[in-house]
Amino acid sequence: MSLELHDVSYRYAGAAEPSLRRVTLRLERGEVLGVVGPNGAGKSTLGLVAVGLAPATIGGRLGGRVSIDGMVTSGKHQHELAVRAGILFQQPEAQLSGSAPTVWEEVAFGPRNLGLPLDDVIARAWTAIDDLAIGHLVERDPGRLSGGQAQLVALASVLALRPAYLILDEPTSQLDPEGATLVGAAIQRAAERTGAGVLLVEHRTDLIERLCHRAALLVEGALRIVGPATEVLAESDLDEAGVGPPSAVRLRRAIEGAGIAWRAEWRA
Amino acid sequence: MLALTIALAFWSGTWRGFRPYLIVLTPLVGSIMLINTFLYPGAEQVLLSVGPFDATREGLTAAAQAALRVIAFAVSVGLFALSTRTDELVDDLEQRGLGRRPVFVVSAAVGTVPRLAERAREIVDSQRARGMDTEGSVLRRVRGLLPLAGPLVLSALTEVEQRTMALEARAFGAPGRRTILRHHPDTPAQRALRWGLAALTVALIGLALGGHLAWLP
Numbered sequence: 141m142s143l144e145l146h147d148v149s150y151r152y153a154g155a156a157e158p159s160l161r162r163v164t165l166r167l168e169r170g171e172v173l174g175v176v177g178p179n180g181a182g183k184s185t186l187g188l189v190a191v192g193l194a195p196a197t198i199g200g201r202l203g204g205r206v207s208i209d210g211m212v213t214s215g216k217h218q219h220e221l222a223v224r225a226g227i228l229f230q231q232p233e234a235q236l237s238g239s240a241p242t243v244w245e246e247v248a249f250g251p252r253n254l255g256l257p258l259d260d261v262i263a264r265a266w267t268a269i270d271d272l273a274i275g276h277l278v279e280r281d282p283g284r285l286s287g288g289q290a291q292l293v294a295l296a297s298v299l300a301l302r303p304a305y306l307i308l309d310e311p312t313s314q315l316d317p318e319g320a321t322l323v324g325a326a327i328q329r330a331a332e333r334t335g336a337g338v339l340l341v342e343h344r345t346d347l348i349e350r351l352c353h354r355a356a357l358l359v360e361g362a363l364r365i366v367g368p369a370t371e372v373l374a375e376s377d378l379d380e381a382g383v384g385p386p387s388a389v390r391l392r393r394a395i396e397g398a399g400i401a402w403r404a405e406w407r408a
Numbered sequence: 409m410l411a412l413t414i415a416l417a418f419w420s421g422t423w424r425g426f427r428p429y430l431i432v433l434t435p436l437v438g439s440i441m442l443i444n445t446f447l448y449p450g451a452e453q454v455l456l457s458v459g460p461f462d463a464t465r466e467g468l469t470a471a472a473q474a475a476l477r478v479i480a481f482a483v484s485v486g487l488f489a490l491s492t493r494t495d496e497l498v499d500d501l502e503q504r505g506l507g508r509r510p511v512f513v514v515s516a517a518v519g520t521v522p523r524l525a526e527r528a529r530e531i532v533d534s535q536r537a538r539g540m541d542t543e544g545s546v547l548r549r550v551r552g553l554l555p556l557a558g559p560l561v562l563s564a565l566t567e568v569e570q571r572t573m574a575l576e577a578r579a580f581g582a583p584g585r586r587t588i589l590r591h592h593p594d595t596p597a598q599r600a601l602r603w604g605l606a607a608l609t610v611a612l613i614g615l616a617l618g619g620h621l622a623w624l625p
Contacts, residue, residue, distance in 0.1 A: 193576060197576050198569075198573065217582075218576040218577065218579070218581055219579040219580075219581050222576070222578060226577060226578075229570055231567070231570060233523075233567070234570040234571050234574065236574075237512075237516070237571075238516045238571065239498075239512050241494075245495075245589065248589065249578055250579055252586045252587040253508070253578060254582055254587075255582065255584045255585055255586055258587055261589075283523050297578060298577070298578070301578065
């Protein structure tokens with residue numbers, strides 16, 4: 141059971157160059173896979189392609205094959221894919237429906253769209269709210285939340301569809317440090333409680349290091365390295381690509397640079 | 409109609425909320441009154457002269473009629489907006505079979521106005537913080553609107569693309585009817601009033617088309 145991109149290339153409509161070049165990547169259920177890369181590397185495009193929004197909703201040209209648990213996404217309706225793979229975008233406010241008067245109804249928006257029985261809608265909404273511990277927000281107007289709170293509500297809205305895979309496209313990039321910490325903890329909790337496979341596109345490598353089992357480096361639309369997160373994040377390729385390594389790696393380099401031998405137990 | 413609407417506004421206690429509607433209406437009604445009173449074509453009975461312009465009885469009558477129609481329309485809209493909860497209206501429309509897209513357009517439009525106003529305030533505040541003078545004379549205020557329009561429109565357009573994708577990713581395009589969250593009571597009296605008003609509207613249109621309401625101003 142996995143979300144797979146096999147030899148995937150993608151070019152936006154009207155673009156001269158492809159944004160993804162022959163990407164092959166597999167995301168298992170229960171796994172958290174981080175994707176890092178410089179600006180314009182194609183990280184967000186990778187997320188859109190993985191959930192089928194590209195090319196189905198935004199157009200463009202897709203080569204290769206994307207499949208979710210064996211089902212090829214090409215030619216499928218977006219609502220069929222939405223229950224299998226959900227996506228969270230960067231801007232918190234822009235992904236709320238703008239039509240729900242309360243946070244609870246915002247979270248219930250997706251299950252309602254599926255026309256599920258009312259009891260099921262209620263159960264899904266409350267489960268997602270409980271998973272992210274945002275019960276104190278349910279009566280609030282979604283348009284009047286802080287950035288971090290709005291991002292949690294958007295994540296709960298995605299979780300309420302109970303997708304087997306979650307694509308998180310730089311979910312903390314628009315947030316202040318407090319909001320980023322809040323959302324980082326929520327992602328960890330959601331991954332543990334739902335058992336979904338999580339593809340976390342992030343420029344904050346500290347978060348990748350903390351949450352991810354594996355990591356991948358994407359440069360100019362092509363995968364440069366894929367492997368265990370701690371190893372990938374320590375690669376010198378990251379610096380060459382303009383991606384700042386996590387604090388622990390920087391600290392280790394500074395210690396070694398001062399001529400002090402690094403000891404493994406310091407890592408803990 | 410205007411008297412009935414005003415009576416309903418007092419009866420329902422919504423009259424206190426009419427102030428913004430009346431403020432918005434003032435320049436429109438003022439211009440209707442001025443233009444009709446002083447520039448009504450073919451009018452002969454002059455009431456008074458202001459420079460080269462004559463205020464006429466025919467113009468004043470036409471102005472009063474037009475202004476009363478506009479006020480009646482605006483007050484009716486205000487009464488509807490102030491006495492109806494949007495979420496209940498939308499729920500009910502959906503329950504009666506209105507598709508998810510029109511329902512979304514209604515509810516999103518209602519929610520968008522205050523959010524756009526809030527964003528406009530944020531943009532103005534940030535421009536003030538960078539030294540732009542957006543207060544004072546009318547000319548200064550108008551000048552202040554220009555740098556506001558660009559960021560406001562552009563950010564709204566940028567948001568549309570992401571919101572579209574977010575909606576699609578939340579199964580907004582799924583076929584069939586959405587789950588109804590609330591069922592609102594519909595009493596026999598409410599039903600009778602609705603049908604009665606619909607019948608009255610049809611009857612008035614019929615009478616007007618038949619020329620039986622020509623005596624009305």
